[in-house]
Amino acid sequence: MYPLAEWIAENWWMLLHHIRPTATETRYWTWRNVRTYQWLGEHNFRAAGDGMAWPDLTLVADGALAHMIWSADTSYMRRPIRFASDGAAFARMEEVTEGLASIVDRVLVRLSEQGIAKSGLADEWDAIAGAGTEEQEFCITAAKLGLDPYSVSDELVSDICDAASSLPDYLLSDFFDSADSAALPDAVLWTRRAVASSERASSRTTESLTGLYSAVDVHWRDKRGLSGRESIDRPWLWGYEMARQVRNELAIDSRAVFDPSPWVGQAEINTPSKGIQGVAAVNDDRCGLVLGLLHPGTSANRFGQARALGRVLARPQQKQFILSLARGQDERVARAFAAELLAPADGIREYLGAIGKSDDTAIEAVARRYRVSPLLVRHQYDNQIAKPADRFWM
Numbered sequence: 231m232y233p234l235a236e237w238i239a240e241n242w243w244m245l246l247h248h249i250r251p252t253a254t255e256t257r258y259w260t261w262r263n264v265r266t267y268q269w270l271g272e273h274n275f276r277a278a279g280d281g282m283a284w285p286d287l288t289l290v291a292d293g294a295l296a297h298m299i300w301s302a303d304t305s306y307m308r309r310p311i312r313f314a315s316d317g318a319a320f321a322r323m324e325e326v327t328e329g330l331a332s333i334v335d336r337v338l339v340r341l342s343e344q345g346i347a348k349s350g351l352a353d354e355w356d357a358i359a360g361a362g363t364e365e366q367e368f369c370i371t372a373a374k375l376g377l378d379p380y381s382v383s384d385e386l387v388s389d390i391c392d393a394a395s396s397l398p399d400y401l402l403s404d405f406f407d408s409a410d411s412a413a414l415p416d417a418v419l420w421t422r423r424a425v426a427s428s429e430r431a432s433s434r435t436t437e438s439l440t441g442l443y444s445a446v447d448v449h450w451r452d453k454r455g456l457s458g459r460e461s462i463d464r465p466w467l468w469g470y471e472m473a474r475q476v477r478n479e480l481a482i483d484s485r486a487v488f489d490p491s492p493w494v495g496q497a498e499i500n501t502p503s504k505g506i507q508g509v510a511a512v513n514d515d516r517c518g519l520v521l522g523l524l525h526p527g528t529s530a531n532r533f534g535q536a537r538a539l540g541r542v543l544a545r546p547q548q549k550q551f552i553l554s555l556a557r558g559q560d561e562r563v564a565r566a567f568a569a570e571l572l573a574p575a576d577g578i579r580e581y582l583g584a585i586g587k588s589d590d591t592a593i594e595a596v597a598r599r600y601r602v603s604p605l606l607v608r609h610q611y612d613n614q615i616a617k618p619a620d621r622f623w624m
Contacts, residue, residue, distance in 0.1 A: 232341075232351065233280035233282055234275065235333050235334045235337035236351045237275075237278035238333060239334055239355050243372065244273070244373045244376075245272070245273065245289060245291065246291055246327060246373070248291060248373045249293065249374065249407050250269070250374075250376055250407060251269050251288075253556055256297075256318065260274075260288070261286045270288065273288050274289075275288075275289070283313075286300060287299070292323075292558065293323070293558040294322065295320045296321045297318075297320055298319050299318050300318075302315055338355065368387075374403070374406035375409070377411060390414065393409070393418045397418060401421070401550060401552050404558075405506070405552050407554045407555070408506050408554045408555050408556065409421075409504060409505045410504040413504040420501060420502070420504055420506060420522075421506055423501075425509055427509075427520045428497060428511040429513045429518055430518065431520065432513040433513070433516065433518075434496075435491075435493060435518070436492045437493045438516060439493060439512065439517060442476055442493065442539075443543065445478070445479030445480075446475050446476065465559045465562045465563045466563065466565075469562065469564060470570045472567050473540075473567045473570035474574070483577075484576040484577035484580070485574075485580060485581065485599075486577075487599075488536075488571055489532075490535040490539055490571070491532075491535060493516075493535075494517045494535040494536075494538055494539055495517070495519065496518070496521070496535065497518065497519070497520050498520065499520055503523075505522075506522045506552060506553075507522045507534075507554060508522050508534055508552070508553035509522075509550070509551065509552055509553070510550070512550075513549070519534060519535060519538045529601065529602050529606075530603075532572060533603070533606065537553060537565060538551065539567070539568075539571070540565070540566075540567030540568055541553070541560060541561075541563075541564045544560065544564065544567070569609060569610055573602050573607050573610055574610075578607060581595075582611070582615075588611060588616075590604070
């Protein structure tokens with residue numbers, strides 16, 4: 231177990247706080263893709279190496295959750311053990327953290343019992359355990375950027391510290407989950423400009439958020455018995471429910487097109503965003519948005535507006551938001567909200583029932599009805615119609 235324990239310790243901060251891989255479809259989370267997605271070296275157990283038969287198991291932090299995908303060894307390999315199953319699971323991050331730490335602790339205990347008090351593993355683990363508050367904060371931030379916190383150049387350390395002091399605390403987590411680590415000063419500058427532009431764009435809206443705030447029942451989780459573990463494990467259910475409440479409040483039928491533009495004004499910044507997908511701001515109960523992609527297209531703009539609206543309604547006390555590429559808990563809520571707001575599952579079910587099939591041609595026809603991408607309709611179908619909504623893959 232020593233190689234696995236050593237791999238856990240070496241990648242401790244990445245395993246706990248590197249959320250960026252959630253932006254990659256899980257079908258690519260397999261060891262055979264390690265050359266394309268080098269982050270698999272910090273997240274897939276097979277990277278522990280040393281000739282041992284480790285499973286093709288990828289573990290990625292997902293906010294309060296850990297997302298795990300494991301894959302079968304489909305081809306014959308010259309090894310005595312071959313893993314035979316595929317699977318996926320979510321688990322609470324705190325439980326996963328305890329489990330990973332227990333592997334390291336037990337290996338160190340066995341080493342001590344064998345009279346081996348000093349080792350590279352022991353030194354690494356002592357450094358992690360002895361990290362002070364500021365060092366921990368830096369290690370977490372570096373991991374969010376996809377960097378080994380113990381191998382960061384002095385120049386990049388300075389850029390990270392400058393970025394942390396240049397933006398409000400409530401934007402920092404999403405910023406470091408998204409920004410290009412090689413262009414942090416430019417990403418900060420773009421974000422600050424986008425905040426100002428989105429605040430100005432909010433004045434262009436025709437509708438106030440006041441009615442939507444009151445429509446969203448903040449006690450829904452408690453009423454549905456989701457205030458405990460399920461509330462954390464399935465945040466997308468809250469996004470779906472918020473969207474239904476908004477449509478009900480506005481008396482918009484599930485088959486009707488929803489236009490978010492009256493509630494979300496939009497502006498553009500004609501410079502690269504350096505990894506930031508978008509910035510939303512609320513001013514006088516009106517929302518403005520700047521997307522990081524220049525002219526991404528009508529359906530992408532509408533999804534961005536709906537997604538921003540989801541972030542705003544889920545956290546009414548917060549007035550500025552960064553739309554992150556990573557799928558943290560807030561983003562999963564917002565993406566589920568946007569999907570259900572723009573293309574409700576009930577409406578999709580009715581349309582597909584009338585068409586009589588659910589192949590790609592039918593999905594594309596429904597997407598044209600709702601003025602969204604076929605991919606969004608396909609996700610809605612897969613997550614809410616074809617099987618129980620116990621996972622959200624968008």
